[in-house]
Each structure stands twice: as C-alpha cells, then as structure tokens.
Amino acid sequence: MQQSQKLFPKTKTNNVVVHLVILLSFFYIESNSQPVFAVQFGSTNTFYDRLDSAVANAQDGSTIYIPGGTFIIGTINIEKRLNLIGVGHNPDSSTATSSTYLSGDINFGAGADYSSLIGIYLSGYIKFYILPGSSIASNILIKRCNLYGISFDQTTSGVIIDECITRYHINVYYGYSSLNTFQNSIITGTLGGTSSGFSNCIIRNNIFLGNYAYQINGGSNIIENNIFMNGTINGNNFCYNNITNSTSNIFSGQLISLNNQINVSDIFINQSGSIYSYTDDYYLTITCPGKNAGTDGTDIGIYGGFSPWKDGSVPYNPHVQFQNIPSVTNANGNLNINIRVGAQDH
Numbered sequence: 001m002q003q004s005q006k007l008f009p010k011t012k013t014n015n016v017v018v019h020l021v022i023l024l025s026f027f028y029i030e031s032n033s034q035p036v037f038a039v040q041f042g043s044t045n046t047f048y049d050r051l052d053s054a055v056a057n058a059q060d061g062s063t064i065y066i067p068g069g070t071f072i073i074g075t076i077n078i079e080k081r082l083n084l085i086g087v088g089h090n091p092d093s094s095t096a097t098s099s100t101y102l103s104g105d106i107n108f109g110a111g112a113d114y115s116s117l118i119g120i121y122l123s124g125y126i127k128f129y130i131l132p133g134s135s136i137a138s139n140i141l142i143k144r145c146n147l148y149g150i151s152f153d154q155t156t157s158g159v160i161i162d163e164c165i166t167r168y169h170i171n172v173y174y175g176y177s178s179l180n181t182f183q184n185s186i187i188t189g190t191l192g193g194t195s196s197g198f199s200n201c202i203i204r205n206n207i208f209l210g211n212y213a214y215q216i217n218g219g220s221n222i223i224e225n226n227i228f229m230n231g232t233i234n235g236n237n238f239c240y241n242n243i244t245n246s247t248s249n250i251f252s253g254q255l256i257s258l259n260n261q262i263n264v265s266d267i268f269i270n271q272s273g274s275i276y277s278y279t280d281d282y283y284l285t286i287t288c289p290g291k292n293a294g295t296d297g298t299d300i301g302i303y304g305g306f307s308p309w310k311d312g313s314v315p316y317n318p319h320v321q322f323q324n325i326p327s328v329t330n331a332n333g334n335l336n337i338n339i340r341v342g343a344q345d346h
Contacts (some may be wrong), residue, residue, distance in 0.1 A: 035067055036048070036067060037065065037067070038064070038065040039057070039062050039063070039065075040062060040063045040064075041059045041061065051064075051066060051076065052073065052076055055078060055082065059080075060082075062082055062083070063083040063085065064083070066086040066087070066100050066102075066119075067087065067100065068086075068087045068099055069098050070098075070101040070103065071100075071101070071102055072103045072104065073102050073104035073106075074105075075104055075107060076104065077107045078106065078109065078112045078115060078137075079109045079110055079111040079112055080111050081113060081115050082115050083115065083116045083118075084115075084117045085116075085118045085119055085315050086102075086118065086119035086120035086121075088119045088312065088313055088314040089121035089144070089145060089165075090278060090314070091278065092278065099121055100119060100121060101120075101121045102120055102121065102122050102123065105124035105125045105127060106124075106125075107127045107128075108128050109136070109137055110136070110137060111137070114140070115137070115140050116141040116142070117143070118142075118143045118145065118315045119143075119145065119315035121146045122147045123148060124148050124149075125149045125150065126145075126147055126151070127150075128150075128151065128152050128153055128159060129151060129156070129173050136155045138156060138158040139157075139159070140160070141159075141160045142161050142164055143160075143162045144162075144163045144164065144310065144313045144314070144315060146164070146313075147165065147166050147167070148167050149166055149171065151172075151173060152170070152172045152177040153172075153173045154173060154174055154176055154196070156177050156180065157177070157178055157179040157180060159180045159181070161181065161182045161183070162184060163183075163184050163307060163310060164185045165185065165188075165276050166187050166188060167188050167275070168188065168189045169191075169193070170187065171190075171196070172196035174195075175196055176196060176197055176199045177199075178198070178201065180198065180201045181202045182201065182203045183202065183204050183205050183206065183307055184204075184302045184305055184308065185206050185302070186206070186207045186276050186282070187208050187210070187215075188210045188275050188276055189210050190212050190216070190217065190231070191208075191218075192216060192217030193217065194217070196217070197216075197217035197219070198216070198218035199218050199219050199220050199221060200220050200221065201218070202221070203221055203222065203223045204222070204223075204305055205225045205300070205301060205302055205305035205306075205307075206226045206227070206301075207227045207302055208226065208227065208229060209229050209274050210231065210274055211230040211274040212231045213232065214231050214233065214234040215231035215232065216235070218234075218235045219237060220235075220237065220238070220255070221238070222240075223237050223239045223240070224238075224239070224242065224294070224295050225242065225296075225304060225305055226242045226243075226301075227243055227290065228242065228243070229244070229267075230274060233250055233251065233254065236255045237255060238254065239254045239258070239260055240258050240259060240295050241258070241259045241295045242261075243260070243264045243289065243300055244260075244261070244263075244264065245264055246262055247262065247263045248262070261289055261290075261293075264289055264290070266285050266287055266288050267284065267285065267290065268281060268283065268288075269281040269282075282303070282309070284300070310346070
C-alpha cells in the first residue's frame with residue numbers, strides 16, 4: 001500500500017482513523033463482494049451492509065462513508081446530523097472503485113440541521129420538506145453530487161448547493177424559499193417552480209443549460225457571474241456580471257442590472273446541447289468575454305468565484321486511484337494487495 005506523510009500525519013490520530021476506515025471499507029467490498037457502509041463516530045467505527053441500516057443506527061454527528069457501486073435505497077429519511085460521503089460520481093475519476101450510484105430519493109427532515117451529502121450520483125430527488133409529524137431541516141450542504149432534481153419546502157433556509165449537477169428542476173414545494181445558496185453548479189432545469197420560486201437567495205457562478213421559458217423564478221435574489229444558455233429570468237432581482245447567448249436582454253426589468261452581456265456566442269471550449277455531459281468542456285475559451293469578468297475578478301461560470309469547480313468532482317477525503325486485490329492467496333497463504341490513494345487538498 002502506498003502512503004504519504006500528507007495522507008497519514010503522525011500527529012493527527014483522528015485523521016489516521018478516518019483514512020483507515022475508508023480503506024477498510026473498500027477492502028471489504030473487494031474481498032467479500034458485498035457493500036460495506038462505514039460509520040465513524042469519534043474513534044468508534046461500525047460497518048453495515050445497507051445504507052438505510054447505517055443511517056438508522058448512526059449517532060447524531062456521525063460520518064457515513066458510502067462505497068462505489070450501485071445501491072437501491074428506495075427513500076431514505078435523514079432526521080439527525082449526518083455527513084454522508086461517497087467516492088464521487090464522475091466515471092473517469094472512479095475507475096478503481098466505480099462511482100457511488102444511489103437509486104432512490106433522500107429526504108432531510110427535522111434534526112438533520114448541519115448535515116452534508118458529498119460525492120454521489122442520485123437517480124431521484126433530494127427533498128427538503130416537512131416529513132410526517134416533523135419539521136423542516138435547514139443549513140444543509142450538498143456538494144459535488146449529480147442529482148435528478150431538488151425539491152424545497154417554502155420554509156427551507158441555509159441550504160448550500162455547491163459544485164453539483166441537476167439533471168432536472170430545482171423546485172419549491174409551494175410559496176417561496178429564501179436564504180439559500182446555489183453556486184458553481186450546472187443546472188439543466190429551472191430554479192423555481194411555475195408558481196413558486198426563490199427569494200433572497202444567492203445564485204452565483206452557475207451554468208444554466210436547459211431550454212425552458214425561464215431559468216430562474218423568484219425575486220430579490222442576487223444573481224451574479226452566471227452563464228445562461230437558454231431561457232429568461234422571471235421576477236425582480238439583482239443581476240450582476242452574467243452572460244447569455246440569447247440575443248434578447250434577459251436581464252431587463254430587474255431591480256438592478258449591471259455589467260451583464262447578451263448575445264455571447266464564444267463561451268465554452270467544447271459544449272453542445274441543453275443537457276450536461278461528462279465529455280463536454282465547460283472552461284471558457286480564451287476569447288470569451290466572461291474571462292476574469294466576474295464581480296470578484298475571476299471567470300464567470302463554474303471555474304470562478306469562491307468555490308471553483310473541481311475537475312473529477314471527487315470528495316475532499318483521500319481518493320482511491322488504483323487497486324489490485326487478488327481473489328485468492330498465494331502459495332504462502334498471503335494476500336498481496338496494491339492500493340494507491342491520492343490525498344485531496346479540498
């Protein structure tokens with residue numbers, strides 16, 4: 001096993017435990033051909049063969065490591081503070097482990113405040129709304145995930161959607177949801193419903209790809225440094241330093257509209273269509289007027305701002321880059337394994 005001082009610093013016992021838990025869960029998958037979901041709470045580590053069991057038995061404040069593979073989860077309700085971390089959703093960055101693919105929906109309810117979900121592909125919805133006999137959760141981080149869609153209750157606040165892909169809409173259940181942040185993400189559908197939307201939110205450094213009548217529905221949002229490939233903005237908002245390929249001024253009629261650019265045809269190095277593709281290249285061309293044109297002097301789009309898009313979309317924990325685990329021992333009864341792990345700086 002290859003390891004480095006950065007991966008396993010001697011002075012940080014908790015980090016050593018975390019990394020060993022990740023590697024052990026990965027090893028169990030390969031050797032036993034069954035999924036292992038590792039739950040860490042302080043210095044205690046417990047392993048489960050189902051994600052719902054891991055969630056149900058985890059103590060408040062636990063971290064759950066979800067391995068690569070395809071798992072049918074149905075609907076999982078999270079009503080405690082949990083940090084769920086997969087191995088990533090980009091197939092090019094998960095060849096050693098496979099991507100973490102969850103088939104189903106995940107609901108965040110009462111008690112889930114300050115939870116997080118990182119590094120997974122979800123076939124269904126992330127939902128923030130009142131579960132039966134429950135209240136709404138707030139202050140949730142969803143990062144580096146590929147999601148079908150997201151559904152908000154009108155009272156949801158403090159949610160951060162960061163470096164994510166949504167293949168369909170980000171809706172509000174009814175009314176308006178406020179004080180959420182959507183940043184450095186690729187949004188295929190709309191942000192807000194037909195009669196509902198978002199207000200007093202921060203919407204920055206995103207790419208809106210979908211071909212819909214409007215891309216954002218709501219009012220009093222700060223909309224800055226985004227790229228709009230189709231559609232319009234509905235409502236009265238504060239729009240700064242956005243660009244669009246539309247020939248019409250989609251930023252007109254807003255409360256404030258400054259330094260926005262329309263009819264921009266030279267945007268991405270390689271992109272086509274109105275849906276996200278792992279093979280497209282969303283870096284700006286050298287001649288794109290969005291280069292260094294954001295409100296903070298960085299690029300407009302996902303590679304600028306406070307949380308630039310990380311190529312590969314792998315989580316911040318050590319990432320398995322290569323593995324070779326024989327199915328049988330050698331003549332001496334030893335199992336010679338080779339695992340290469342790469343440290344992540346963010």
